[in-house]
Structure formats: structure tokens, C-alpha cells
Amino acid sequence: MQVNGQPHPFTPGLTLHALLRELAIAPERVAIAVGDDFYPGGQAPDCELAEEDVVEIVRAIGGG
């Protein structure tokens, strides 16, 4: 699977919440896309991920 443009080791049964815990990302104030599904971090479902999934985890930063 891909996370933020990088290959990420996939383990069968991995869920989105487990991935966030593994990456030490607090879901508040981030947004997550799994394929074409977009979620505020705090509302992301604990869905099971698939090996072909493309995951994006983003946040707001300073910009003009």
C-alpha cells in the first residue's frame, strides 16, 4: 500500500486506526483520504485497509 506517496508495508487485517497509531498520528486536525474517500481525521472509520490502497494524511500549514 501507499501512504503519503511512499510505499508502506502492508499486513493483512491492518485497519486505518491501527495505521494511525503505528505512525503516531493524532487524528485531530488532520484529514485522511483512502482512495477517493475523504474524512476529517476525527471521523475516519476504522476500516480494514487493502494492499492496493492509497492513503493520504494531510494537515493545514502556513501558506498564502
Place this chain on the structure above:
Amino acid sequence: MTHSDPLTIAGKTFTSRLMLGTGKYHDFTVMRAALEASGTQIVTVAIRRVELKAPGHDGLLDALNLERYQLLPNTAGCRTAEEAVRVAKLARAATGVNWLKLEVIPDPKYLLPDPIGTLKAAEILVGEGFTVLPYIQPDAVLARALERVGCATVMPLASPIGSGRGLRTSELIRTVLDGAAVPVVVDAGLGVPSDAAQALELGADAALVNTAIAEARDPAAMAHAFALGVQAGRLSYLAGRMAERESASPSSPVAGVVRLPDPEIPA
């Protein structure tokens, strides 16, 4: 005058006509002081991937008083309509805001926007319920097309992003202003408050500034100066400028001027 002359974008009214970016500040304290001094009510933010190796730092949204500011997430860095649409949806999920400063910029040197990609993305995003404020070159034909697909403003550039070169596009911005049905926000390249004043004097409805304030020696003081520049420009526009003349016109009456005694006149 600001209270009787509000700026209205997509049905929301604002007393300030100065929008600020949040990039390039030394730290959040300096940024907050600049936002405060500017009186701005609309602030832009960018959306970036979380660093997977060093998560948990920053917290721009925690540093901003979200009750006070209309957030305007941007799609800076997006090169195509498709990338911009994806980042827009992430931005909405990250901020809870459906306003979007649409940027589709394939050119890294001058950061010039792609008009075709911008129009395409704007149409999709308006259809998805976004309030779209597109960054454009000052092209009146494009501006009208963006109005027709439902954009809330158009944001023509003064000069390249971050260049501080000032209002180099005033003739073209005049053509965008002529008959515009949505607010026109001059964005990018303004270097000093007189540039912003000039834009508002032309009839632009607002200006967006980031680098000129963030890179000033004293960002908060410069933010205040830009607020005054925008106010002066707007007041000037409403007051209606004088007509230009080819030659001089004395300000003092020509009659009754004191002359040296005329030797022809007998004493």
C-alpha cells in the same frame, strides 16, 4: 466607512478588504501579531502531507482564532486540475471549511496559473459545493468564464507570487474589473502598501498579501500599513479621482496676482 461599505463574498460580509496569507512567518507569535495588526478577516492556509517520520509538530489551526477568521485553504503546489480537486477535498476535511483558493500552477519559475486547468477544476468544485476563489492571470475572458461556472470571486495576480514587484498588470486588471459580477481580489506580488492602495484605487474589491508582510523587518507594523493602504485605496476609489490633464492647471486663482509696478503706467 468600512462598516457602511462591506465586502460581500458568497453571501458573507466582511469589514476588512485585506486578506492575509499565513506562510513564511518566523513563528506563530509573529504571525498572530501581523494578523491582528492587519484587521484581516480572511486568512489563507496550505495543505500538506503529514511528515510520517516526525509527526505531531506544528498546529497552525490551533494557533489561529477560528471564530474570528474565515479560513481560506489553498491548493498551492497543485499542477493539474485533478490534483487541485483532490487537495480541495482534503482541505475541506482538514478544516471543515468549504471555501477554497483554487491554484493550478504548472510553472515553477513564475508560478503562473494554468487557465484551462483552473476553469476545469473550478467547475468541478463548484458542483461539489465549494465556494471557489480562483487565482488567475488578469484575463477578462477567463474571469467571465469563471463567473459563469459559479466562482465566488476572481483573484488576478499583480505580479509573480512572492516577487514583491507590485502592480505590474494594472491595464489588464482594469479589463477584469470592467463589468465584473463577482468581487475582484488582487493577489500575489504586492510589495508595499502603496501597491495595495493602487489596486483598490483601480476598483479592485480586496487585496491578498503574504510575503510582503511576512518578510518585512517588522511584520506587524507592515500589516498595519497594508491595512491603511487598502483603506486609502478604497476611499479613493469611492471618492472618484480627478480627470488627468496633459498640462498644468494652477491651483491658485490667476486673477488678482500681484505684479511689479508697470513702468508704462504714469505715476
